[in-house]
Amino acid sequence: AQKVTQAQTEISVVEKEDVTLDCVYETRDTTYYLFWYKQPPSGELVFLIRRNSFDEQNEISGRYSWNFQKSTSSFNFTITASQVVDSAVYFCALSEAPGGGNKLTFGTGTQLKVEL
């Protein structure tokens, strides 16, 4: 069965600090997709990034960057120069395609608090 582990339950940082959110996954599939979603206090789930299992290049989008390492089954997310607006719960997810369908297995989330 697929599994996503986010060992960090809660992280608190001071604004402008860099912070890395860890994600470790388990799957028997050779082809899969990894995702990060953000859930701000308002409750909606906001899609941040999708990465397929064949693409191990790091990705940077503004202050956000992602490090995918297949050898360690990790897909970590770094926020550079954090801001108060980054305060949210961040979820890592792994896709599964049962019978050609699509389902996401989510980690338990990491609550990030950015303080002034």
Added chain:
Amino acid sequence: DSGVTQTPKHLITATGQRVTLRCSPRSGDLSVYWYQQSLDQGLQFLIQYYNGEERAKGNILERFSAQQFPDLHSELNLSSLELGDSALYFCASSEGLADTYEQYFGPGTRLTVT
């Protein structure tokens, strides 16, 4: 705004009752998904529909059922409600069937069972 709409935003009902949650996917998306987010279970996949047909099923209770209509909107029906069904229910949609497509989530319906 993801383009996925869900109604109602909040729902309070009593144990034993039945409720219907509604979802309209993003324009052009054929797949609709339902997820449940609760404190003890986290975010869990319930079911996927693609162009009106059920395509993937998760840990959805027998008391719960869903369908996708010809106009592609979807409804999740929850019956014989229990206190433990209190949760945030998300609908998501994607363009296609497979996991190559990212899922975009609606704002959720918060269900409180008293």
